[in-house]
Amino acid sequence: MNYKVLCITDRSDLPETELFIGLKNAGVDISVICNPTGNHYDRLARSGITAYDLILNTRFSLSGIQYLKQHLQKHPYNILYCFNNKAASNVMIATRGMNFKIATYRGTVGNISFASPASLTTHLHPRVNRIVCVSNAVRDHIIQMNFFGKKIPPDQVVAIYKGHDISWYRQPPADLTEFKLPKNAFVVTFAGRNRPHKGIDYLIDSARYLPPDTPVYFLLLGRLEGDKKLRAKIDSSPFKKNIILAGFRKNAPAIFAASDAFIMPSTRREGLSRAVIEAMSSETVPIVTDAGGLPELVIDSECGFVVPPQNAKAIAAAIMRLFTDPDKKHQMAMAALDRIKNDFNIKTTVANTQKMFEGMLLND
Secondary structure: OOOEEEEEOOOOOHHHHHHHHHHHHOOOEEEEEEOOOOOOHHHHHHOOOEEEEOOOOOOOOHHHHHHHHHHHHHOOOOEEEEOOHHHHHHHHHHOOOOOOEEEEEEOOOOOOOOOOHHHHOOOOOOOOOEEEEOOHHHHHHHHOOOEOOEOOOHHHEEEOOOOEOHHHOOOOOOOOHHHOOOOOOEEEEEEOOOOHHHOHHHHHHHHHHOOOOOOEEEEEEOOOOOOHHHHHHHHOOOOHHHEEEEEOOOOHHHHHHOOOEEEEOOOOOOOOOHHHHHHHHOOOEEEEEOOOOHHHHOOOOOOOEEEOOOOHHHHHHHHHHHHHOHHHHHHHHHHHHHHHHHHOEHHHHHHHHHHHHHHHHHHO
């Protein structure tokens, strides 16, 4: 089947960029409108994909709408795929009176509602043909929404995991001597921002349930040093000397590879955590909560542990299970690597995206 696709995005990350390249290599006639300051823009250009430069700073950009309108009048696309809210809302205005199939991408649970004007101008706009969700948790949330009997048809919402390749993240283990850890240190790493739904407080509280003198050390990666409430929380912990704010690190996968476990203690809203995927690709055992799409990544007790949200005691128990059983830890680390390699690879994402495009053209 021959058809033309235009993807509208911002600073395309690596999995997104490789999706575009994979679609082109699979025979899809694809073009991209994106922000030229993205880290992977050159990779996109080298692939031979036609990329048009556009920076959309707001959801209603007059110059962006005008550019999109003129561009779409000149180019006969069949499908427009919008990868963020700014792209979607500007496309909805620019395409008024035009005939395109439109897909939008949704990467997180929540913050979408029939009562929200922002949602009605993006994913819930009546001209959207497909809402592509990064996980089944995101899809389930959308199809379960009910506003006075109004629902989204289930066949309009599709879950397609964002695809990866473990080679993107495989790095030699980092040297952790800068953190002055003892030789017997059992290192548990976290990476992310300190937002309420990330659950860092429960990670810190979990130390209270560890046996005294257990050599467990927590490395918290991210721009967290200036967070006064977080520092106060750490200072009140009996394990405060074992909790290290390591700052933002460009070599996070290397630090994951040097760690014994990676933890994502989210309370809600997780779509499909890239940090967890990077850790699993680095042969590091994940401990995650049963929040959003996290349990879709981690099979409990097989390639990591899934614990209840907001449960510091359960986090501590999972840490101790790994600490006391090195053989089990190694077995689960290898299973985590295989989980990403086999079930979240970029080739599957490309194939599922092609299937979605063809379904939009044949069935809608």
